[in-house]
Amino acid sequence: MNGSEIYHRLIGLIEERVLKPGDRLREADLAEEFGVSRTPIREGLKRLEAQGLAVHEPNRGMVVPTLDHGQINEVYFMREVLEGTAAGLAAKHASKPEVEILQDLVSADRKRIADKDSLVRSNREFHRRLCLASHNRYLVDQIDHLRLSLILMAGTTLDTPERRETAVEEHAAIVDAISRGDCAAAEAAARLHIAHAHKTRLQQI
Incomplete structure (x- = not known):
């Protein structure tokens, strides 16, 4: 197992909350757990640190960071800007098959409201597409980097059925604007969607 594989394994452990904010990332412990030498562990941790998913604390060494209130606000502000821009560009550049994939995801998600785990996975796919x-x-690339910060936050903004239903309809509004080629409406709908997710996230803290 090389450093890149260790990096992705560690991201998975953080995302699954096996490794939580505040947990120490000891090279020796991780090397034993993964059955490798410290070299790939060190490489994986350096990459994790470069992505902001590990920080060095005095007297503790490398740990999984905790996002404070201000950092959460910054993450969602940038998501609103970047994903709003992406939606606006999609209204201009998306191919017919790409639009159809987004429409199909929305249609399927309307049937998944009661299944939180399934909808969370589909939500990630929607935003990726x-x-x-x-x-x-x-x-x-910038959005992918920013999204990594979300795995440091506990839970999901889709915890409640009400938010799940609203989020899916917000997705529908984004896709409708994209299908019409309305760049301004697509950007506005995406920014509103992220703003609502931000508000929900702050209510969870």
Whole structure:
């Protein structure tokens, strides 16, 4: 197992809450757990640190960071800007098959409201497809990097059935604007969607 594989395994453990904010990331313990030498562990931790998913604390070493209120606000502010831009670009550049995929996801999600875990997975796929439809690789890279910060936050904004239903209809509004080629409406709908998710997240703290 190389450093890149260790990095992705650690991301998975953070996402699954096996590793939680505040947990120490000891090289020796991780090397034993993964059955590898410290070298790939060190490489994986350096990459994790570069992505903001590990920080070095005095007298504790490397730990999974905790996002404070201000950092959460910053993450959602940037999501609103970047994903709003992606939606606007998608209205201009998305192909017919890309629009149909987004429409199919919305249709399927309307039947998944009661199944939180399934909807959470589908929600990630929707946002991934939406960003890809922008046809701007640099924007996609920035959004992917930003989304990594979300795994440091406990739970999901889709915890309640009410928010799940509202979120799906917000997705529908985004896709409708994209299908009409209305860049301004698509951006506005995406920004509103992220703003509502931000409000929900703050209520969960």
